Structures are given as structure tokens and as C-alpha cells.
Amino acid sequence: MPAERHIPVLLKETVTALAVKAGGRYLDGTLGRAGHASAVVDLGGVVLGIDRDDQALDEVKAEGRIGIAVVKGNHGDLVRIALEHGWKNVDGILLDLGVSSPQLDEAGRGFSFLRDGPLDMRMDRSCGRTAADIVNGDSVEGLEDIFKTLGEEPRARQIAKAIGRARGEGRRFETTKDLADFIEGLIGRRGAHHPATRVFQALRMEVNDEMGELERALEGGMEILTSGGRFAVITFESLTDRAVKRFFAAHVGRMRSLQAGGEEWDGVPPRAKAVTRKAIVAGPEEIRVNPRSRSAKLRVIEKV
Ligand SMILES: C[S@@+](CC[C@H](N)C(=O)[O-])C[C@H]1O[C@@H](n2cnc3c(N)ncnc32)[C@H](O)[C@@H]1O
CATH class of the missing domain: 1.10.150.170 (Putative methyltransferase TM0872, insert domain)
Known part of the structure; x- marks a missing residue:
């Protein structure tokens, strides 16, 4: 069966939350079929897109999208990859975690119990x-x-x-x-x-060491995000969502009352502010068109 096209989830919400500005630099750590990345480019942003799946990279390269530089790698290494690309800091970062529809739908990739195939599940099949x-x-x-x-x-x-x-x-x-x-x-x-x-x-x-990759991408992302830059992460299961929620909450921090009077900052530097108080989820119309969006949660912070 031919792989279905990947429909980007929470597309409008994500690019809005990234507050894309013309000429801004955006790092997409989960490029996939470049659905989100293309929307960022349409708004005038320049994208460095990372993915570890050769099939996804080949498709995006074949389409020759202007404004998207494509790199094979792990988003856990996003700082090194950005620096190698000459980017010391970025205006926005996106992680749309998990598997893509083509990965899930192709039996040969071995991700789905609904399709019989080799028990593989490697996003990067070279190692x-x-x-x-x-x-x-x-x-x-x-x-x-x-x-x-x-x-x-x-x-x-x-x-x-x-x-x-x-x-x-x-x-x-x-x-x-x-x-x-x-x-x-x-x-x-x-x-x-x-x-x-x-x-x-x-x-x-x-x-795919998804938790380790996520942790490194979150830490590294906060390092290279410029002041005022936005960090947007979409998750599909409670484990990754909790990790993102905790990490963002620690950076957003809060003021703690001191016994001697006054308040003190309680959080880890660099500080950030929440762009949305709660996770953004898909509405009924998106879920109808793309049932995969049912479990998606988007969380966004801004570095201050
Ligand atoms: C849900 S898809 C992203 C879809 C993309 N936003 C789009 O609109 O087409 C997730 C992609 O992230 C890639 N990926 C997952 N973990 C990765 C990692 N640690 N480093 C690089 N790519 C990763 C997968 O190979 C997959 O192509």
C-alpha cells in the first residue's frame, strides 16, 4: 500500500505560536515531509530542517523547497547542527515528536501492529x-x-x-x-x-531513544534560542508531554515568597515565559479530517 501523505497537525496554531517573522531563522528538529516548515517559509522564515529518516529527507530534497536547508541528524544534536550551519542562535524551534504517517503506514518500517512487517521501528535505518x-x-x-x-x-x-x-x-x-x-x-x-x-x-x-533525544533537544534548544524566540513542541503521548510540561515549567519558573519578606525567582536559568497557559489541542474539525491529531498537544514558551 502506498504511504499516505503526512498531514501536519495543529498547523495554524503552531506557526501562530512561533510568531514567525520575515527573515527569521527557524529550526525544525522533526522535518518529516516539511509540512510545518513550509508554512514557516510561506510566512517569510528561513528553516533548518533536521530529520533522521532518509526517506523523509529524500522526499523533501526532491521537492526542492526554497528556504529549507535539509540536514540528516538527530534533534538531540541540534546545537552542533545549527553551529555547523553557521547559526549561533535561532528565532524559533519546533519539535513535532513521534512517527510520521508514512512511517506508520508502511508495513516494511515495522512501526504498526496493524500492518505485518519486520519488527524494526528504527527511524534511521542505517544504524x-x-x-x-x-x-x-x-x-x-x-x-x-x-x-x-x-x-x-x-x-x-x-x-x-x-x-x-x-x-x-x-x-x-x-x-x-x-x-x-x-x-x-x-x-x-x-x-x-x-x-x-x-x-x-x-x-x-x-x-529511537526518544526520551534521551527529547531531553537533549530541549536543553540545547534553550541554549541557542535568542531572546524573544519561541520554542514549540507537539507531543502525542502522555510520557513525552509530561517531560515537555515539566521542562517548560522549570524554565518559566515562578516567584517564591521569602520568609524575610519580598520575593525571589524560583526556576532554572535561562528564564522563559509561557506563551499559552495550557496545552493547545486539536478541535473537532481537525480531528475529523486527521484522526491522528486527537492525541496531539502543543506547548510553547518564549525565551526572555
Ligand atoms: C510527526 S513527524 C513530523 C512531521 C512534520 N512536522 C511535517 O509537517 O511533515 C516526526 C518526524 O520526526 C523525525 N524524528 C523523530 N525523532 C527524531 C530525532 N530524534 N531526530 C531527528 N528526527 C527525528 C521522524 O523521522 C519523523 O519524520
Whole structure:
């Protein structure tokens, strides 16, 4: 099946929140098919777009968009990449985290339990361990930890132990269907979500070190963002959203009352101010057109 086109989520809200100005420099750490980046260029911004997926990069390069410089890399390295590009600071940063629709829809990428394909899940297929390497090779305790911390899977221990037992009987998990059917057989179907949803999320995050990348991108982003520059992050699951919320809150900080009277700043430098008090979410019309936007949350701060 041909990969579906990626529909950028919260597009208008994101470019509005970035307060794009003509000639401004914007770093997109998750370029994908350049949906958001193109909107920034349309408003007069210049974009440095980073992605680690060769397929996405090739498509954007083939389209030859003026105003977007395309770089293969990890957004965890955004400071180094920006400096190598001659950018000491930037006017805005965007991270639209997670997988793109083409990654999810192409069975061969191995991201989805809805399509049978190799259990891969690497965004950058030129390096690193696949999900199959982890499922077939990590200890039962290691798997439990991954399922619990990155998938927030309440049955993490049960699933990890069952995988360990199956491996002991000579079983190997090579495809997405192997693993999805195994988990469904183990815990059955309850509720609207496939019982393998959280395990697949956990494996994807582990394979691509998504939490580590996010942490480095947030830290680095605050370093190179110019005063008055905006930092916008879109997340799709509670784990990454909580990380962004906490990081932004720590930088926004607050005034703390002192016992001796007066107030003192309580937060980590560099300080920032919140652009929106709460996360921005998609409205019913966007969710109707693009159901993937249902779980999207956009948070934005401005460096002061
Ligand atoms: C949701 S898509 C972004 C879509 C994009 N905003 C658009 O409008 O087309 C996420 C993209 O980020 C990339 N990505 C995820 N983690 C990354 C990382 N740590 N470094 C670089 N790219 C990453 C993925 O390969 C994917 O192409």
C-alpha cells in the first residue's frame, strides 16, 4: 500500500505560536515531509530542517523547497547542527515528536501492529538496534522495565515473563504480527485499543531513544534560542508531554515568597515565559479530517 501523505497537525496554531517573522531563522528538529516548515517559509522564515529518516529527507530534497536547508541528524544534536550551519542562535524551534504517517503506514518500517512487517521501528535505518533485537535479546527484567517506563504498560511484568518463556521454548519474534498476536493471545482484547499498543510505543521509544533525544533537544534548544524566540513542541503521548510540561515549567519558573519578606525567582536559568497557559489541542474539525491529531498537544514558551 502506498504511504499516505503526512498531514501536519495543529498547523495554524503552531506557526501562530512561533510568531514567525520575515527573515527569521527557524529550526525544525522533526522535518518529516516539511509540512510545518513550509508554512514557516510561506510566512517569510528561513528553516533548518533536521530529520533522521532518509526517506523523509529524500522526499523533501526532491521537492526542492526554497528556504529549507535539509540536514540528516538527530534533534538531540541540534546545537552542533545549527553551529555547523553557521547559526549561533535561532528565532524559533519546533519539535513535532513521534512517527510520521508514512512511517506508520508502511508495513516494511515495522512501526504498526496493524500492518505485518519486520519488527524494526528504527527511524534511521542505517544504524542501531531493531525492536526485534530488543524483544529477542534483552533480559526479561530489561523488557519489563522498557514496557513499564516507556509504555506505562500495567501488565509489563506478565508480558515480559511470557516473552522470556516463549524464547526459552525456541520462539523468536521477527514480525509485528508475531508480537501483536502473541500479546493479544496472552492478555486478550479489552476496550478500544489493541492490547499491544503500549508495548509497541515502548519499543519504538527505546529503539529511537526518544526520551534521551527529547531531553537533549530541549536543553540545547534553550541554549541557542535568542531572546524573544519561541520554542514549540507537539507531543502525542502522555510520557513525552509530561517531560515537555515539566521542562517548560522549570524554565518559566515562578516567584517564591521569602520568609524575610519580598520575593525571589524560583526556576532554572535561562528564564522563559509561557506563551499559552495550557496545552493547545486539536478541535473537532481537525480531528475529523486527521484522526491522528486527537492525541496531539502543543506547548510553547518564549525565551526572555
Ligand atoms: C510527526 S513527524 C513530523 C512531521 C512534520 N512536522 C511535517 O509537517 O511533515 C516526526 C518526524 O520526526 C523525525 N524524528 C523523530 N525523532 C527524531 C530525532 N530524534 N531526530 C531527528 N528526527 C527525528 C521522524 O523521522 C519523523 O519524520
